[in-house]
Amino acid sequence: MTAAGGTGRTVRDATLDVLREFGLTTLFTNPGSTEIPFLTDLPDDIRPVLALHEGSVVGMATGWAIARGGPALVQLHTTAGLGNAVGALATARANRAPLVVLVGQQDRRHLATEPFLAGRLRGLAGDYPVGTDEPATAQDVPGAVARAHHAAVHGRGPALVIVPVDDWARPAADGAERAAASRVARGAAADPSGPAEIAALIDTAAAPALVTGAGTDTGDGWAALVALAERIGAPVHQESFGARAGFPQDHPLFAGILPADRPGLRAALAGHDAVVAVGAPVFRQYMFAEGPLVEPGTRLALLTDDPAEAHRSPVELAVLGPLPAALRAVTERVRAREPRPSAGEDRPGAQAAAAPPAGGGGPLPPAHVFAELARRARPDTVIVEETPSSRPDLHRHLPARRPLGFLSAAMGGLGFALPGAIGVRMARPDRPVIAVVGDGSCLYQVQALWSAAHYRAGVLVAVLSNGCYAVMDRLAERAGGKPSWPPFEEVSVAALARGLGCTARRVTTHAELTDALDAILPALHDRRDPVLLDIAVATDASFQP
Incomplete structure (x- = not known):
């Protein structure tokens, strides 16, 4: 040109x-x-x-x-x-x-x-x-x-x-001044007054707790937050609907995923007189419920590098600064204490539970699929999730064991996980990547499979196919009615995948599942071509969004 x-x-x-x-x-x-x-x-x-x-x-x-x-x-x-x-x-x-x-x-x-x-x-x-x-x-x-x-x-x-x-x-303005900096550097040091106030708040608490999220999902973030949690012996909760894991979910101090409703949140944080959120909003909710976020007497503070998050959070203290450096500054100032006896006990997501029975025939329970994945997945596997009705089971069976171990859509809209997993694999070919998506979620961006096949992004796409929008069905039932939309059981995700150039296999039994995972998972790290498993699963009637 x-x-x-x-x-x-x-x-x-x-x-x-x-x-x-x-x-x-x-x-x-x-x-x-x-x-x-x-x-x-x-x-x-x-x-x-x-x-x-x-x-x-x-x-x-x-x-x-x-x-x-x-x-x-x-x-x-x-x-x-x-x-x-x-x-x-x-x-x-x-x-x-x-x-x-x-x-x-x-x-x-x-x-x-x-x-x-x-x-x-x-x-x-x-x-x-x-x-x-x-x-x-x-x-x-x-x-x-x-x-x-x-x-x-x-x-x-x-x-x-x-x-x-x-x-x-058009002709370029050669020799003219470009109205943009060549380099913009963010200061690496935190203002010492903020971390000192966070440390003082923790020191005056009898039973502090920590909440984390996407903001600490880096190697430095995990290390800094682990050091603080271990120094003060505090349980670490993951924010509800978190898009990334900000703390190792197989750590003894990991206390599980916070509920996304106010009564559940108050119950989960009961007994803590100070809660410090780090790199996570205070607090992400779903359906509105009356009442405060926490029990009276519980002090809330936030440590974040997101100005908007700091400005909107209902806390008594929000400290804005680079998270790893700020966490290290808090750890240097806070007094050491032993872990509370209850910390880490019965925490969901801390380890993969035993697989539930496969049963006679019929669709597999989603938890069964996750448990079989957990038995075979490497610790550095990236799980990209978009299966709303079975997400709690996924957290229980597939904890994030490395930074970038878990990724989901923070906004909540469907259609991210499939292309998102492909982008992750293209950027990080050194990490195995598994997209765990519902069939409804998959259909929002099933076109992305062509890109995965064409550019040889070797992801495993595990589609949990129940032929319906399970979350929407449960919400309708909660409202006292029944769905006015039909299921889509006639859709074949495997056929769509093959039509887009992606290897695909339909899985309907326990034996087919284990055979497929045994064939795929050991070589997933080195795989260049995508593969999709269209897994027939049962709809969990007990799930409540």
Whole structure:
């Protein structure tokens, strides 16, 4: 491509240099006409990854960014592409995944007349982007992309840059000052006054407890939180509906997943006169129930690196700072004490329980599937979950034993786990990856299987097929009625997978399950091609969302 009216460097050339500068050389996309000038004849060092729906594009990029520990690059097609991706962008924001998102727009020269494909793009994704930039001139596109990188990394979410189609061929502003920093560094030290106050609150408590979540799901985060928990002998709870495990769930001090309702939450934290949340909201709930979050007399504090989380939490003290450094500062100041006798006892998720009986014929219990997975999965396996009606069983049988051991959609919308698992495997080929999804969840982004097959992302997709939306059925029953929507038992996920180029197998018995897992799990770490198991499971009538 040459600059319009000349042979010099173009805005596209300058933008490609910015992408190289920040390591944004893998591009997740589902292209349209407004993206053609950028995507045609990409240089060899820019790797395009095609997905067949924008939800898959953003889901794969989100998994990639989380697993890689750095930003991912996305390109979307004007209104239709951005509109299709909004739910996935909301998940990326809630999952703290930094994404630099290029959004195509019609030609600047006739935007005022709202031509075909012109998009009213600013605001289309609501408040979910951490930044939205519409460069005033074509020459500011490279700077806008650099600023989006900084916004995505430090705001920990998707940052959008809207680029009209004709901008790419415009002459670059060579020699002009770029309105973006080359490097932005976040301070590594925590203000000592905040950790000192957290330590003082813990020291004055008779029975402190800790709650954690996605914010400490790193090697440094796990080590720092383990050191604090062991020093004060406090149980560590995982936030409800947590998207990532912030503490080793096979540790003796792990106390399980907090309930997502206020009565259950109060009961779980009863007996603790101080609760400090670390890298987790205070407190994530589902259905509203009357009453306070905790019993009267329980003091609440928060240690977080997320300003919005700090500002909205109903706590007496919120300390904002880099988590590993702040945790180490608290540990240095707090007095040591022995673990409470009850800490870690009967904790759910602490270890894989024995498999329940398979029974005579018929569908398998989901817990049985999880127990068989747990018997064979390596400790460094990444479990990417989207099976709402059986999630409690998954936590009980498949604890996270390494950082990035568990990943789910913090926003709660369906369609993340399948593309997310593919993105994780592409970014971290050194880790085995298992996506555990319901058949209803799988159908939201089943197109992602084509990308897994084409790019040889060797994930195992374990689909728990009960032919219905079990959570919705239970909610209808709780409301005193019955579902007005039909089941979809005639859908064959295995057939859909094979049609998208993915190896698939239907599993209906215990013997078929163990045979399949024995064949797949030992070699999953080195597997290059995806495989899907369509497992017939029973609907747990006792589950209550």
